[in-house]
Amino acid sequence: MFDFLDRFMPGILEWLLPRASTYAIEIDVLFDVITILVGFWFFLVLGYFFYLIFRYRHREGQRAEYISGETHKQKQAIEIPHYLILICDVAILVPTFMVWYNIKIDIPPPDEEVRVVSQQWAWTFYHAGADGVLGTDDDIVSINELHLKNNTQYTYHLESLDVMHSFSIPVFRLKQDAIPGRVISGHFKPILTGEWDIQCAEMCGVAHGIMGARVFIETEEEHAAWIAANTPKLSEGEMLAAKDENLPEVKEDQNNG
Amino acid sequence: MAEVAHAEVGHGDAHDDHHEQSFWSKYVFSTDHKIIGFQYMFTGMAMALIGGYFAYVFRMQLAFPGNSIPFWGTLSPAAYNSLVTNHGTIMIFWVAMPVLIAAMGNFLIPLMIGCDDMVFPRVNRLSYQIFLLSAIVLIISFFVPGGGFGGAWTAYPPLSAKAEYNSTPFGAPLWLIAVTLEIVAFLLGGINFITTTMNARAKGMKMYDIPMIVWMIVIASILFMCSVGPLIAGAVMLLFDQTLGTAFFDAAAGGDPVLWQHLFWFFGHPEVYVVLLPAFGIVGEITCTFARKKLFSYKLILYSTIGLGILSFFVWAHHQFISGVDPRATYLFTTTTLLISIPVAIIMFAYIATLYGGSIRFTTAMLFGLAFTGEFLLGGVTGIWLGSSGVDIYLHDTYFVLAHFHYTFVPIAIIATFAAVYYWFPKMFGRKMNETLGKFHFWGTIIPFNGIFIPLFILGAGGQHRRIYNYQHFPDLAGADMQDMRVFATISLIVMLAFQLVFIANFIISLKKGEKAGKNPWKANTLEWITESPPPHGNFGETMPTVYRGPYEYSVEGREQDYWPQNEKPESEPS
Numbered sequence: 001m002f003d004f005l006d007r008f009m010p011g012i013l014e015w016l017l018p019r020a021s022t023y024a025i026e027i028d029v030l031f032d033v034i035t036i037l038v039g040f041w042f043f044l045v046l047g048y049f050f051y052l053i054f055r056y057r058h059r060e061g062q063r064a065e066y067i068s069g070e071t072h073k074q075k076q077a078i079e080i081p082h083y084l085i086l087i088c089d090v091a092i093l094v095p096t097f098m099v100w101y102n103i104k105i106d107i108p109p110p111d112e113e114v115r116v117v118s119q120q121w122a123w124t125f126y127h128a129g130a131d132g133v134l135g136t137d138d139d140i141v142s143i144n145e146l147h148l149k150n151n152t153q154y155t156y157h158l159e160s161l162d163v164m165h166s167f168s169i170p171v172f173r174l175k176q177d178a179i180p181g182r183v184i185s186g187h188f189k190p191i192l193t194g195e196w197d198i199q200c201a202e203m204c205g206v207a208h209g210i211m212g213a214r215v216f217i218e219t220e221e222e223h224a225a226w227i228a229a230n231t232p233k234l235s236e237g238e239m240l241a242a243k244d245e246n247l248p249e250v251k252e253d254q255n256n257g
Numbered sequence: 258m259a260e261v262a263h264a265e266v267g268h269g270d271a272h273d274d275h276h277e278q279s280f281w282s283k284y285v286f287s288t289d290h291k292i293i294g295f296q297y298m299f300t301g302m303a304m305a306l307i308g309g310y311f312a313y314v315f316r317m318q319l320a321f322p323g324n325s326i327p328f329w330g331t332l333s334p335a336a337y338n339s340l341v342t343n344h345g346t347i348m349i350f351w352v353a354m355p356v357l358i359a360a361m362g363n364f365l366i367p368l369m370i371g372c373d374d375m376v377f378p379r380v381n382r383l384s385y386q387i388f389l390l391s392a393i394v395l396i397i398s399f400f401v402p403g404g405g406f407g408g409a410w411t412a413y414p415p416l417s418a419k420a421e422y423n424s425t426p427f428g429a430p431l432w433l434i435a436v437t438l439e440i441v442a443f444l445l446g447g448i449n450f451i452t453t454t455m456n457a458r459a460k461g462m463k464m465y466d467i468p469m470i471v472w473m474i475v476i477a478s479i480l481f482m483c484s485v486g487p488l489i490a491g492a493v494m495l496l497f498d499q500t501l502g503t504a505f506f507d508a509a510a511g512g513d514p515v516l517w518q519h520l521f522w523f524f525g526h527p528e529v530y531v532v533l534l535p536a537f538g539i540v541g542e543i544t545c546t547f548a549r550k551k552l553f554s555y556k557l558i559l560y561s562t563i564g565l566g567i568l569s570f571f572v573w574a575h576h577q578f579i580s581g582v583d584p585r586a587t588y589l590f591t592t593t594t595l596l597i598s599i600p601v602a603i604i605m606f607a608y609i610a611t612l613y614g615g616s617i618r619f620t621t622a623m624l625f626g627l628a629f630t631g632e633f634l635l636g637g638v639t640g641i642w643l644g645s646s647g648v649d650i651y652l653h654d655t656y657f658v659l660a661h662f663h664y665t666f667v668p669i670a671i672i673a674t675f676a677a678v679y680y681w682f683p684k685m686f687g688r689k690m691n692e693t694l695g696k697f698h699f700w701g702t703i704i705p706f707n708g709i710f711i712p713l714f715i716l717g718a719g720g721q722h723r724r725i726y727n728y729q730h731f732p733d734l735a736g737a738d739m740q741d742m743r744v745f746a747t748i749s750l751i752v753m754l755a756f757q758l759v760f761i762a763n764f765i766i767s768l769k770k771g772e773k774a775g776k777n778p779w780k781a782n783t784l785e786w787i788t789e790s791p792p793p794h795g796n797f798g799e800t801m802p803t804v805y806r807g808p809y810e811y812s813v814e815g816r817e818q819d820y821w822p823q824n825e826k827p828e829s830e831p832s
Contacts, residue, residue: 017733031718052612056613064550104579120422175650179581203723210730
């Protein structure tokens with residue numbers, strides 16, 4: 001349905017940044033549907049508003065009319081548009097529910113899984129490694145780099161070690177808060193190779209402004225090469241130790257005004 | 258009941274002393290509702306200068322990252338976070354609330370309903386004193402070791418709960434104490450607004466004769482009282498987490514950080530309407546006066562407002578769609594959020610319909626009033642994108658959200674406030690403000706305002722997140738196109754701030770040299786315009802007014818004058 005509707009839509013968000021996941025098109029189409037419905041009302045009302053301001057500007061010798069707005073006929077001037085708005089609300093709610101269900105509730109069976117751990121102020125990604133199973137010895141752990149295989153259905157498991165963070169990949173149109181004490185799962189399927197930003201979207205402390213990461217979407221061959229090159233390189237303990245060395249640098253930067 | 262309360266006020270000790278008072282008892286420890294209104298207004302304006310200065314500093318950092326900022330210096334990330342946090346806090350709690358509700362409510366309610374003061378004048382004085390204390394605590398929090406709190410005005414724990422996370426061991430608790438004190442002050446003020454309006458109205462003023470702004474402030478006060486309990490409870494729990502080591506919001510010790518979000522937004526969303534309703538009220542009064550028209554469908558507006566108020570308690574989780582609440586709950590909150598568009602649309606339509614058949618005078622006050630309607634329309638409709646949970650997955654915490662709520666809050670707290678000041682200045686100080694300077698100020702405010710926030714809508718739709726002090730760290734956001742838009746927004750802000758100097762100059766010059774206003778310069782109907790400008794202590798002199806009709810009887814057919822004051826005796830009635 002969204003593919004079909006997309007042919008008639010202006011594609012505003014796609015004009016600003018590419019669609020790199022399967023559900024990006026759904027959010028884009030929903031955005032456009034709302035833009036058209038709301039835009040119609042907005043310009044209609046604003047246009048009428050300016051018309052009234054111009055038409056009923058004060059002129060010498062002219063007196064305003066006495067209209068109470070309390071008679072049934074006068075009230076219809078408000079009631080009829082309000083029913084039309086109700087219809088528009090429903091027209092927005094139906095696709096909204098479909099998009100929400102597809103992205104946040106219905107998690108398809110994954111081809112691969114990835115564990116995402118957020119902390120002040122870095123992302124740690126646990127990739128499944130060569131065996132394709134998460135939680136085994138050959139997991140590849142990386143800091144601030146998420147490596148994905150194109151056209152593969154992923155399930156992510158999102159955690160936080162300290163405060164609230166938010167895992168946002170704008171090209172996927174994906175965002176999910178990370179809550180300490182919980183593991184929140186969701187899904188995505190990349191469809192476009194390339195390299196893009198991951199941002200932390202929830203205020204998380206002094207260095208929130210640099211808590212970015214990069215997502216690398218690779219072809220099957222590139223991804224296999226990356227796995228081969230990285231599999232036994234660093235254990236988890238060494239990775240964290242390497243990270244800890246970096247932390248004080250950031251913290252020393254604090255300087256309050 | 259009305260007579261009893263009225264009598265008590267009339268003979269309360271606070272009003273016996275009509276003799277000359279010292280400066281301190283007249284202006285500082287006054288119980289006169291007008292003086293308390295001014296205290297709130299001037300404190301709010303002073304805080305607005307601080308909030309505007311903060312906005313200037315962090316917008317300069319975003320436009321020219323890393324460069325030294327004139328009147329500040331180099332901005333560190335921690336200071337950036339603190340400025341952003343306190344800009345939001347100040348503008349909502351120390352500007353919009355005191356100016357719109359407290360200043361307007363205090364100054365206008367007794368004058369508009371025809372009584373001599375609030376029914377609890379000393380509670381009123383206490384309310385302002387606590388408010389002033391809260392402002393002082395907030396300002397102190399900027400200068401303590403570690404700096405001011407920087408965890409966003411929403412103060413989500415665990416970040417806000419532990420100094421090891423937020424690095425502001427003193428700033429965070431002081432911020433929280435300041436917000437709590439501010440809320441206590443407004444609870445006290447709200448009690449006065451509701452009680453006074455219900456009990457102390459002029460003889461003959463029935464429920465449907467109350468001016469819409471008074472209704473709006475009363476409904477806002479009720480919303481505030483009903484929503485604020487959870488926030489105060491949450492604030493005390495958070496203060497305990499910060500200072501005593503409790504774990505209400507600490508998941509590792511059995512607490513739940515999301516609980517704070519529910520408590521905060523259960524208050525936070527009605528709070529939007531708490532400041533919106535007085536702004537609606539101001540614009541309603543001004544639209545009727547300068548269009549010389551009866552308010553279109555008074556009762557429909559009143560009942561829509563009540564409906565809006567009730568509905569506003571069922572939308573809070575739309576701030577939390579992606580924050581780990583059960584995803585199925587969003588179906589309910591999306592629906593209620595879109596439904597709230599109906600009462601708001603009815604009120605907006607009624608205001609626009611009021612212009613129909615009118616004879617519109619473009620005074621500065623009316624220009625600001627009309628600008629509120631036009632600009633708020635954009636702020637209101639952009640809420641639909643965000644209320645739709647599906648799109649909110651993408652837009653949440655982007656600049657689209659930021660632009661949306663500035664398109665609601667700037668019309669509310671800035672544009673409607675200016676409308677009110679230009680409109681009631683003659684009543685407050687006995688002189689009119691200069692119209693030429695006023696119009697200069699109007700265009701210099703409205704055009705740059707749009708110049709700031711329209712680029713931010715585009716940046717937000719392009720995936721730019723909030724509260725980031727330097728976008729050059731994000732390759733996808735570091736492009737020249739996006740940076741140009743940030744620079745454009747910053748320059749617009751500087752222009753807008755510069756034009757506020759025109760307002761300040763106009764305000765000061767008009768205080769001394771403005772044209773004498775007389776009792777009723779706008780030929781308006783409501784009761785504040787029948788007394789002297791400025792009104793004396795006790796408001797109406799010896800005889801209190803009697804009300805014979807509603808507040809919006811403009812251009813009634815068969816009358817020579819196009820207005821009909823509420824207190825004017827009908828000819829049929831024997832004197």
